Amino acid sequence: MGKPTGFKEIERQDRMYAPVADRITHYNEFAIPLTDDQVSQQGARCMDCGIPFCHQGCPVDNLIPDWNDLVYQKDWQAAIEVLHSTNNFPEFTGRICPAPCEAACTLNLDDEPVTIKNIELSIVEKAWEEGWIQPQIAPHKTGKRVAVVGSGPAGMAVAQQLARAGHSISVYEKQDGVGGLLRYGIPDFKLAKQVIKRRMGQMKAEGVKFHVNTHVGSERFPTQRLLDVFDAVVLAGGSEKPRDLPIPGRELQGVHFAMDFLRGSSRVVQDRPGSEEQLISATAKHVVVIGGGDTGSDCIGTSNRHGAVSVTQIEILDKPPEHEDKGLTWPEWPNKLRTSTSQEEGCERMWNVTTKEFLGDGDGNLRALKCALVRWDKDEQGRWKMSEVEGSEFELKADLVTLAMGFVHPVHEGLLTDLGVDLDARGNVRGSTEGADAYKTSIDGVFSAGDIRRGQSLVVWAIREGRQCAHAVDEYLMGTTSLPR
Numbered sequence: 001m002g003k004p005t006g007f008k009e010i011e012r013q014d015r016m017y018a019p020v021a022d023r024i025t026h027y028n029e030f031a032i033p034l035t036d037d038q039v040s041q042q043g044a045r046c047m048d049c050g051i052p053f054c055h056q057g058c059p060v061d062n063l064i065p066d067w068n069d070l071v072y073q074k075d076w077q078a079a080i081e082v083l084h085s086t087n088n089f090p091e092f093t094g095r096i097c098p099a100p101c102e103a104a105c106t107l108n109l110d111d112e113p114v115t116i117k118n119i120e121l122s123i124v125e126k127a128w129e130e131g132w133i134q135p136q137i138a139p140h141k142t143g144k145r146v147a148v149v150g151s152g153p154a155g156m157a158v159a160q161q162l163a164r165a166g167h168s169i170s171v172y173e174k175q176d177g178v179g180g181l182l183r184y185g186i187p188d189f190k191l192a193k194q195v196i197k198r199r200m201g202q203m204k205a206e207g208v209k210f211h212v213n214t215h216v217g218s219e220r221f222p223t224q225r226l227l228d229v230f231d232a233v234v235l236a237g238g239s240e241k242p243r244d245l246p247i248p249g250r251e252l253q254g255v256h257f258a259m260d261f262l263r264g265s266s267r268v269v270q271d272r273p274g275s276e277e278q279l280i281s282a283t284a285k286h287v288v289v290i291g292g293g294d295t296g297s298d299c300i301g302t303s304n305r306h307g308a309v310s311v312t313q314i315e316i317l318d319k320p321p322e323h324e325d326k327g328l329t330w331p332e333w334p335n336k337l338r339t340s341t342s343q344e345e346g347c348e349r350m351w352n353v354t355t356k357e358f359l360g361d362g363d364g365n366l367r368a369l370k371c372a373l374v375r376w377d378k379d380e381q382g383r384w385k386m387s388e389v390e391g392s393e394f395e396l397k398a399d400l401v402t403l404a405m406g407f408v409h410p411v412h413e414g415l416l417t418d419l420g421v422d423l424d425a426r427g428n429v430r431g432s433t434e435g436a437d438a439y440k441t442s443i444d445g446v447f448s449a450g451d452i453r454r455g456q457s458l459v460v461w462a463i464r465e466g467r468q469c470a471h472a473v474d475e476y477l478m479g480t481t482s483l484p485r
Helices: 036-043 053-057 064-072 074-083 090-096 100-104 108-109 116-130 151-162 196-203 224-229 260-267 295-305 415-419 461-479
Strands: 143-149 167-172 208-213 232-235 255-258 286-290 310-314 349-350 353-360 365-379 384-388 393-396 402-404 405-408 445-449
Touching: 036 064, 036 116, 053 064, 053 100, 064 074, 064 116, 074 108, 074 116, 090 116, 090 196, 090 461, 100 108, 100 116, 108 393, 143 151, 143 224, 151 167, 151 196, 151 461, 196 208, 232 461, 255 260, 255 286, 260 402, 286 295, 295 310, 365 402, 445 461
Parallel strands: 143 167, 143 232, 167 208, 232 445, 255 402, 286 310, 286 402, 310 349
Antiparallel strands: 353 365, 365 384, 365 393
């Protein structure tokens, strides 16, 4: 702890953003980074608590006080070594993680947590700039072959860890680009795809082979081929089955799943072949986003960049409180009102709204939503129960609706059905994270990690599970492992 009084003397200073009027004209990242000296001063605010609650908030167990202090001491190279010891891809988490570590920071008791997320991003970007991030090539090959199905953060993490252990790794991705949801599901203005390409270059040098346009479980690539060729298989696909809204009018033109909308737009931005045919345009339309989470927020930012006439986001739940009760919530992740950069760019937000029907114009096109207000009350057992407010129905003009209500489980057809792996009650691949059976499925030699196992979650959880799964796979193949868990 280099400066014991730093948190008293230095005010919290986070990165700024380009003006809204400028940034909605393009799809580039728009954060304005702090200088190295400013980041170093922010590192000095870390209290090095006797019990670092930020560790509790961080799924990958980042050694946050350690690299905060190293940044304060301006030993950036040591900082990236400490950061990489727990997190393979801090450039991903530093951009899109919601930072539960900051919610758990002791200084958050006064709403002034250390800018952990920005310090993390600053460390890794400095390391790339200085050329400190180099391939870590295994000195010896084991002769073992591992297939990883899915190239999102879980698949990338398990692949990199196992390659560094000396195994031959093949990653299979059904899309035409590596990254899973990072590639097409998260807009370029939040995560530039050069960031993925940069890390892929390191992984390729370490021996990882990427196979895109390869849908395992399809007629072109039968699932059995993996079992015949590889010593172990890791299922690292996403939770891709979207939650639908099966109400009257669902078949109308203009009602789309959020991921179809985002994927189509991202493909155009990235100039992918055939992208124009997949574009769902919000240009000159009244857009309604159903769902108040991150995916819904991405739909807002994308719609505004398309040139939508209006954007409205509706949420069925109560409006969260402006401020949480620290005495009840800290250091846990609190339920509180948050406003994303996309929401700041322009949208109307509505709470306690349910959609009852999609209304058409007579020609099969969407023209409006039939909505109603709802309220939430506890029943006799203390469970929340929704009821419609009598006489509260109204219409909401809409030419385009994106359904951003989350995902229910991975797609079962194809790969999972072919394998016959056991599923849990929610439809995810059944598997524990502890003990001798950690990350193993019901099929010998087949493992699972990330959203396909735990359900829809954060990128930081995917990286954690990928790293821990790599530990389990290496131990399965070799009888022992030196990979961190």
